[in-house]
Amino acid sequence: MYINSLKELYYQERKKLQDMWIYKQESKIRILQLRKKITEKLEENLTTSQLMARNDIAEETKDHILHDGNNEEAFRSRINKNLDDEISEIETAESDELRSANYRPDEYADYLYQMEKVAALEDSISEERLFPEDVWNEMKNRNQQNAP
DSSP states (O other): OHHHHHHHHHHHHHHHHHTSHHHHHHHHHHHHHHHHHHHHHHHHHTSHHHHHHOSSSOHHHIIIIISSHHHHHHHHHHHHHHHHHHHHHHHHHHHHHHHHOOOOHHHHHHHHHHHHHHHHHHHHHHHTTOOHHHHHHHHHHHHHHHOO
16 A cells, blocks of 8 residues: 555656656756767767777778878868767757746746655655656556546
């Protein structure tokens, strides 16, 4: 009985959180920040020294692309353009989203309160040796099946 009630409470509180417009706005911003981190990681992984050390690229390709002066320059130029374009796109989108994030203090307080409530429930679920994401999906499916 306790576990079922905990699952239902968690589902209701998380649904309430996910229905908040601030949650949706913050999710967009977090995705843009993730994209920026991924792009920075790409930049690290696409250096000549990193590429030369990779086993998944044939030695012949490395010689042809990374050791031939003209090809290497064209390759490096294209990589840099792709990275610059991606970062520029992300920064523009991030600026737009941050301008849209004009939260009122009371709305933001409600959002943080709800987030903390969900986090506390996730801790309780984990203490019961359950996984919050599994509980969410189970309850979501159950509620969709019971919907008229």
